[in-house]
Amino acid sequence: MSNAPVRNHDVDRRGELLAELFLQDLGPEFLARPTFDFGYDLLMGFRNSRGGLNNVAVVVKATERPVQARYTVSRRDFERWANSNIPVLLLVVDVKNNRLFHTWPTPDIARDTGGSGTISIRLTEIDESMKETLRRQFVG
Amino acid sequence: MTSELRDVTGFRGEKILELCLTDYQHFAQPLFRPGFLGDKWPAIDFYVELTSVRGKRLYFFAQAKTTSASLNQKQGFLNISTKKKDIERLLQIPGPTYVFGIHEPSKRVFIRSVHIGVPVRAISQIPLTHELTAGNLQALHDEVRHYWTTTSHKPISSRFA
Secondary structure (H helix, E strand, C coil), X not given: CCCHHHHHHHHXXXXXXXXHHHHHHCCCCEEEEECCCCCCCEEEEEECCCCCEEEEEEEEEEECCCCCCEXXXXXXXXXXXXXXXXXXXXXEEECCCCEEEEECCCHHHEEECCCCCEEEEECEECCHHHHHHHHHHHHC | CCCCEEECCXXXXXXXXXXXXXXXXXXXXXXXXXXXXXXXXXXXXXXEEECCCCCCCCXXXXXXXXXXXXCECCCCEEECCCCXXXXXXXXXXXXXXXXXXXXXXXXXXXXXXXXXXXXXXXXXXXXXXXXXXXXXHXXXXXXXXXXXXXXXXXXXXXXXX
16 A cells, blocks of 8 residues: 555645744744635734734645755646735745745746746745844834 | 634644654654644653554654753753653553653754653653654664564454454
């Protein structure tokens, strides 16, 4: 019997945990998981200096393969993230090497990969300095 | 927050432990598959299966204790707080049982066994040499696997057969 579904579950679970711990480290006012699938894995809010909340939707993609500089997503998903009225943070998690990559999907960052219904986008690895940049971005 | 959203900000220590047990940077696949039993289950937080034993699903039980107290390298121990009652309960459970000390600020995890001969009193320290590194993950896997070779895998009969 193949153990592929179990393995996929393990990969997804590690992706969730690594993403959640990373996002908690940024100090959000709230971090919540939708209990049904409406396209985002997490929603979070950061208190800004004007007393309001900066809300962000997060999409987490877990993989056990090494993550390249460019990442391919479905055109449909990309259109939804890039054209929503809430900023969407795409987190790609390399669950084998415990590395996180991110991008903010906006229409200008995409590179069409042809007629396959997919879009290629550039990712940036999250190190300590990028973590600080993101933290500042969230509360700005 | 509406009922359609679930708060995920708590339980960092348990998440850190789950990530540590399933870390496979140095292995072809995770050695363990932990299942969280919930906050209400007495003494045990995780049921943990070994993943790489063909035809068997061997396991151990884990209690997680998280601390943010500073790590004293000179002292050589992680200070944790357990209850005597919990150690008593762990000793009553057949099978390997362990207490995991999670140092939340550094996300480091340390392990101490609760086995026959361990005094029935609260455990308050875990040696820093018991850190759950790749080497100790493998040692834990081997220890649990070896334990299950010394005992029957299943009952050999039943009234309800």
